[in-house]
Amino acid sequence: MKxxxxxxxxxxxxxxxxxxxxxxxxxxxxxxxxxxxxxxxxRFAEQFDGVSxxxxxxxxxxxxxxxxxxxxxxxxxxxxxxxRIRSFHEKQKRTSxxxxxxDGSILGQIVRPLRRVGLYVPGGKAAYPSSVLMNAIxxxxxxxxxxxxxxxxxxxxxxxxxxxxxxxxxxAGVSEIYRxxxxxxxxxxxxxxxxxxxxxxxxxxxxxxxxxAKRYVFGIVDIDSIAGPSEIVVLADDTADAGYxxxxxxxxxxxxxxxxxxxxTPSQVLAEAVQxxxxxxxxxxxxxxxxxxxxxxxxxxxxxxxxxxxxxxVNQLAPEHLEIITAEPFQxxxxxxxAGAIFLGPYSSEPVGDYFAGPNHVLPTNGTARFSSPxxxxxxxxxxxxxxxxxxxxxxxxxxxxxxxxxxxLEAHARAIQIRLEKEGNSNG
Amino acid sequence: MKxxxxxxxxxxxxxxxxxxxxxxxxxxxxxxxxxxxxxxxxRFAEQFDGVSxxxxxxxxxxxxxxxxxxxxxxxxxxxxxxxRIRSFHEKQKRTSxxxxxxDGSILGQIVRPLRRVGLYVPGGKAAYPSSVLMNAIxxxxxxxxxxxxxxxxxxxxxxxxxxxxxxxxxxAGVSEIYRxxxxxxxxxxxxxxxxxxxxxxxxxxxxxxxxxAKRYVFGIVDIDSIAGPSEIVVLADDTADAGYxxxxxxxxxxxxxxxxxxxxTPSQVLAEAVQxxxxxxxxxxxxxxxxxxxxxxxxxxxxxxxxxxxxxxVNQLAPEHLEIITAEPFQxxxxxxxAGAIFLGPYSSEPVGDYFAGPNHVLPTNGTARFSSPxxxxxxxxxxxxxxxxxxxxxxxxxxxxxxxxxxxLEAHARAIQIRLEKEGNSNG
Numbered sequence: 001m002k003x004x005x006x007x008x009x010x011x012x013x014x015x016x017x018x019x020x021x022x023x024x025x026x027x028x029x030x031x032x033x034x035x036x037x038x039x040x041x042x043r044f045a046e047q048f049d050g051v052s053x054x055x056x057x058x059x060x061x062x063x064x065x066x067x068x069x070x071x072x073x074x075x076x077x078x079x080x081x082x083x084r085i086r087s088f089h090e091k092q093k094r095t096s097x098x099x100x101x102x103d104g105s106i107l108g109q110i111v112r113p114l115r116r117v118g119l120y121v122p123g124g125k126a127a128y129p130s131s132v133l134m135n136a137i138x139x140x141x142x143x144x145x146x147x148x149x150x151x152x153x154x155x156x157x158x159x160x161x162x163x164x165x166x167x168x169x170x171x172a173g174v175s176e177i178y179r180x181x182x183x184x185x186x187x188x189x190x191x192x193x194x195x196x197x198x199x200x201x202x203x204x205x206x207x208x209x210x211x212x213a214k215r216y217v218f219g220i221v222d223i224d225s226i227a228g229p230s231e232i233v234v235l236a237d238d239t240a241d242a243g244y245x246x247x248x249x250x251x252x253x254x255x256x257x258x259x260x261x262x263x264x265t266p267s268q269v270l271a272e273a274v275q276x277x278x279x280x281x282x283x284x285x286x287x288x289x290x291x292x293x294x295x296x297x298x299x300x301x302x303x304x305x306x307x308x309x310x311x312x313x314v315n316q317l318a319p320e321h322l323e324i325i326t327a328e329p330f331q332x333x334x335x336x337x338x339a340g341a342i343f344l345g346p347y348s349s350e351p352v353g354d355y356f357a358g359p360n361h362v363l364p365t366n367g368t369a370r371f372s373s374p375x376x377x378x379x380x381x382x383x384x385x386x387x388x389x390x391x392x393x394x395x396x397x398x399x400x401x402x403x404x405x406x407x408x409x410l411e412a413h414a415r416a417i418q419i420r421l422e423k424e425g426n427s428n429g
Numbered sequence: 430m431k432x433x434x435x436x437x438x439x440x441x442x443x444x445x446x447x448x449x450x451x452x453x454x455x456x457x458x459x460x461x462x463x464x465x466x467x468x469x470x471x472r473f474a475e476q477f478d479g480v481s482x483x484x485x486x487x488x489x490x491x492x493x494x495x496x497x498x499x500x501x502x503x504x505x506x507x508x509x510x511x512x513r514i515r516s517f518h519e520k521q522k523r524t525s526x527x528x529x530x531x532d533g534s535i536l537g538q539i540v541r542p543l544r545r546v547g548l549y550v551p552g553g554k555a556a557y558p559s560s561v562l563m564n565a566i567x568x569x570x571x572x573x574x575x576x577x578x579x580x581x582x583x584x585x586x587x588x589x590x591x592x593x594x595x596x597x598x599x600x601a602g603v604s605e606i607y608r609x610x611x612x613x614x615x616x617x618x619x620x621x622x623x624x625x626x627x628x629x630x631x632x633x634x635x636x637x638x639x640x641x642a643k644r645y646v647f648g649i650v651d652i653d654s655i656a657g658p659s660e661i662v663v664l665a666d667d668t669a670d671a672g673y674x675x676x677x678x679x680x681x682x683x684x685x686x687x688x689x690x691x692x693x694t695p696s697q698v699l700a701e702a703v704q705x706x707x708x709x710x711x712x713x714x715x716x717x718x719x720x721x722x723x724x725x726x727x728x729x730x731x732x733x734x735x736x737x738x739x740x741x742x743v744n745q746l747a748p749e750h751l752e753i754i755t756a757e758p759f760q761x762x763x764x765x766x767x768a769g770a771i772f773l774g775p776y777s778s779e780p781v782g783d784y785f786a787g788p789n790h791v792l793p794t795n796g797t798a799r800f801s802s803p804x805x806x807x808x809x810x811x812x813x814x815x816x817x818x819x820x821x822x823x824x825x826x827x828x829x830x831x832x833x834x835x836x837x838x839l840e841a842h843a844r845a846i847q848i849r850l851e852k853e854g855n856s857n858g
Contacts, residue, residue: 015648074836077829088536091528099520106773107517107787112766114800128837164836200800219444219655222800226648241852247845254841286840333815337541341814344535347823348816349849351842355833356826358536359814371543371629371651373812383802384765385788388758388773389781397785400506404784407503407593408557411715412683413780416676420778423670 001249001278001295003271006264006302006313013228013366018212026183026212033187038194044184049123051153051160051179056195058161058177063170066163075167081356082133082171088358089141092377104390111383113143116197118189118221119174120204121165123152123181129168130354134361134375135203136172142380148199149174150189152181182206186213190221203362203375224375228366229258229298232350233319233339235310235332236274238267240325241346245270246277248323248349253294254287260298262317264310271301311335318369321350338369394420430678430707430724432700435693435731435742442657442795447641455612455641462616467623473613478552480582480589480608485624487590487606492599495592504596510785511562511600517787518570521806533819540812542572545626547618547650548603549633550594552581552610558597559783563790563804564632565601571809577628578603579618581610611635615642619650632791632804653804657795658687658727661779662748662768664739664761665703667696669754670775674699675706677752677778682723683716689727691746693739700730740764747798750779767798823849 018026032040038056045053067075098108117139121127132149139147149169153160160179169177178196180188186206192198201222202214214223232252234245249261265271278295282288304310311332314322318338326332329344336342340363341353354361364372398421405413447455461469467485474482496504527537546568550556561578568576578598582589589608598606607625609617615635621627630651631643643652661681663674678690692703707724711717733739740761743751747767755761758773765771769792770782783790793801827850834842 073832077832080826080829081833091526092538097520105786109521109788109805110762110765110771115766125838130833130837219795219797222797243848243852244845247841247848251839251841251845254839281844285844286838291841329817333539336539336813337544338811339813341816342539344815344817347820347849348818349823349845351830351834351839351845352818352823352826353814353816354842356830357534357816357818359538359816363814364811366648368648368651369811369813371811374814376538376812378807382767382798382800383805384768384798385770385782385792385803386762386773387770387777387782387786387788389777389786391776394776394778394781397509397781400509401780401785403502403506404510404559405780408559409554409715410680410683410780412676412680412720413783415710415714416673416680416778416780419672419676420776423672 001275001299001301003275003301003303006304006309009300009302016208016211018208022208023212026209026216029183030187030213030216033184033193034191041180041184041188041193044182045153045180048182049153053153053179056178056180058166058179063166063177066166069163070167074164078129078133078168078171081130082137084356084358085133085137086141089138089377093141094377094381098386101393103393103396105393106386106388108386109383110386111381113145113381114200115144116146116148116199117144117380118199118202119147119149120185120202120206120210121149121151122206123154127151127162127165129164130361131205132165132168132174133172136169136174138360138375138377139380140173142377144380146176147174148189148196149177150180150185151177153179183209183213186210186217190217201380203379224362224379225364225368225372229260230255231260231262231319231365232321232323233262233264233314233317234323234325235264235307235314236270236325237265237307237327238270239327240270242270242273242277244346244349245274245325246281249274249278249295249299250281250285250291251349251351252321253291253299254285257290257293258298259294261295262299263301264304264313265301266304266306266310268303271303275301307332314339318367320363320365320369321353323348323350340364340369340374391424395424430704430728430730432704432730432732435733435738438729438731445637445640447637451637452641455638455645458612459616459642459645462613462622463620470609470613470617470622473611474582474609477611478582482582482608485607485609487595487608492595492606495595498592499596503593507558507562507597507600510559511566513785513787514562514566515570518567518806522570523806523810527815530822532822532825534822535815535817537815538812539815540810542574542810543629544573545575545577545628546573546809547628547631548576548578549614549631549635549639550578550580551635552583556580556591556594558593559790560634561594561597561603562601565598565603567789567804567806568809569602571806573809575605576603577618577625578606579609579614580606582608612638612642615639615646619646630809632808653791653808654793654797654801658689659684660689660748660794661750661752662691662693662743662746663752663754664693664736664743665699665754666694666736666756667699668756669699671699671702671706673775673778674703674754675710678703678707678724678728679710679714679720680778680780681750682720682728683714686719686722687727688723690724691728691748692730693733693742694730695733695735695739697732700732704730736761743768747796749792749794749798750782752777752779769793769798769803820853824853
């Protein structure tokens with residue numbers, strides 16, 4: 001793991017727009033699903049997944065059968081995680097408000113859940129029960145009545161779908177599950193088919209085809225942000241345990257070769273100790289090849305003159321995950337401007353947040369923590385403004401509204417006010 | 430204005446992706462701005478705007494000079510509108526929270542303003558001072574320290590920019606103004622140039638090139654939604670004044686031929702009276718050609734069996750603006766699921782909200798009120814999760830976190846917990 005000055009390092013990667021062929025393929029798939037509906041979904045399942053899908057929808061019996069296939073310790077841990085995730089997201093609830101003015105007018109904001117949300121769950125090894133909880137529970141807590149999961153029809157598990165995924169979906173409150181993956185699943189969620197009614201928003205990670213399809217249908221439906229490779233930044237001083245820091249860096253590096261694990265420290269002693277620990281711990285990891293390449297290509301130990309300079313470097317990087325393992329971690333909290341999730345102290349290892357603590361593990365990547373947030377209840381709610389203007393208020397403000405409208409050359413706007421002022425027998429405002 | 434049953438009408442339009450040529454042009458412009466910076470901006474100003482731009486940044490003196498060019502009644506009305514808009518958006522403020530658990534852990538959510546926001550303001554007749562207020566004030570109230578406006582260098586006004594726009598920007602709290610428009614302005618905001626530091630988010634309306642450029646840089650920076658043609662739906666019964674209803678429909682129709690103005694009513698009497706009033710009022714409107722075409726192509730009077738059925742039609746249409754002019758308008762409020770802004774009663778004409786009442790006039794169009802909200806403070810703030818896990822909590826939950834990580838095949842995640850449990854001398858959880 002290389003040790004370099006912080007000033008020489010940047011985490012930002014170019015956006016992924018996909019190749020022309022990939023974009024064309026996605027466009028064609030979406031058009032075919034719009035045209036042929038379920039028939040297109042079955043055709044693509046045979047073509048891409050090598051599976052002949054009889055029933056698109058997973059039945060209640062299949063979900064019940066899945067419970068018999070997962071072991072009790074997994075189910076218990078999953079349920080406790082779900083309780084904690086629900087409890088954290090409950091605190092994000094917002095209420096509508098209406099404000100009565102002295103002139104009799106009422107202004108307000110109504111907050112409502114979306115009606116129907118689609119959750120994409122990748123197939124194979126990238127099918128994580130924890131991600132099902134993290135995406136579905138906030139929608140559930142927000143009050144979304146219809147939460148729809150789609151996932152590729154694979155060739156193992158309960159009729160093709162990993163039973164752990166089915167159990168996680170049931171525990172999280174998913175109301176419908178369909179055997180469909182890839183860009184065709186996104187098209188089905190956006191436009192609807194005979195079997196799958198259209199949704200208002202699509203969330204969940206996926207491969208490049210899924211990401212391009214989400215980008216394409218954005219506007220027809222809402223989408224969550226397109227997730228980039230995962231990142232961790234650890235800001236630590238010489239009070240940190242090098243073994244803990246190295247283990248946390250490696251937990252990020254094992255995700256994939258593009259994942260990025262970075263230590264920022266003013267301590268040369270810690271830098272070298274972590275460097276040695278990473279090498280030592282790496283040797284026995286099952287995913288050591290992936291992790292080693294991630295560390296080599298996208299990992300770094302950045303040296304800084306002080307923790308304050310380290311905080312500046314953190315804000316530049318705007319990491320998805322930030323751990324602060326210093327003598328007094330809370331003292332830097334108010335200075336962290338850009339980070340998806342902030343883990344404080346030696347016991348707040350990133351996997352605590354990935355699985356269990358309660359805050360969401362769907363976090364802004366690739367520097368987007370500058371302007372994006374962890375997945376949260378707001379992502380599953382929408383607002384409407386309320387304007388009830390009183391006669392008194394209109395008579396008072398009418399002429400000013402007319403002046404502004406006329407200045408903008410919008411005479412019909414002015415007349416909509418004028419006709420009322422005339423009828424109410426008072427055009428002096 | 431045609432009268433048709435509600436069941437036969439749909440408002441939804443296809444998404445606008447632009448032609449291949451437009452997309453290629455935008456891509457090339459963005460690449461040139463990334464490569465050549467300010468020089469590219471000056472080159473495009475000559476090429477597209479026919480203007481040789483000496484200073485990109487508008488000076489303090491130019492802004493002061495603008496004040497001398499706007500009349501007092503405009504300035505007074507603008508200032509009152511600004512006060513009301515500020516006051517409404519103040520109510521959307523949110524606070525950070527941290528929650529101390531019984532086990533000593535702390536979980537929380539920090540809410541912070543974005544650091545730097547860019548506001549695009551179109552040139553020519555589409556330069557609306559009211560839009561400057563509506564886009565900039567929420568950013569200001571959110572606490573964004575740097576609000577940057579860009580607008581095309583035109584050939585009139587104070588050195589090319591309408592003085593009313595400059596005054597509105599100054600009143601709204603815009604901190605920097607640059608003479609640059611089109612896709613090149615979006616590129617400058619997203620990537621930065623020598624004169625214009627990059628922003629975190631871009632808001633504001635623009636033409637197809639601006640919209641395509643925003644779509645292209647989404648991910649490098651955040652963007653607001655791409656606005657479609659404007660829409661109004663009026664839900665009214667026979668207590669409504671046909672003249673008021675017609676005037677409100679026309680105020681929307683004058684925006685452009687693609688704008689959509691729709692009346693939904695169970696009253697045949699009102700339907701016919703509004704039809705007659707629209708024809709009558711249309712005849713004397715300055716923008717009667719635009720309004721007439723809008724009414725003909727995208728306007729309709731939809732008849733329904735009851736107001737309840739009218740509410741269903743509203744929810745299907747998910748209009749940008751909804752007026753409810755019925756005997757008891759508030760009685761339907763809880764049933765309106767999809768609408769950007771809801772105007773209640775006979776005095777709440779849409780222009781009241783466009784200019785003055787306080788709620789934002791930047792609203793979701795083209796059915797996106799199903800999942801989008803009026804521009805609001807959340808659009809200018811971001812959240813970070815906070816996780817401080819105590820030793821006690823980690824010892825209690827460690828084994829469950831390990832179980833979940835191992836199930837997902839993420840052994841390095843499990844080991845990051847395991848190394849702590851071992852060191853703390855307790856691996857029983």
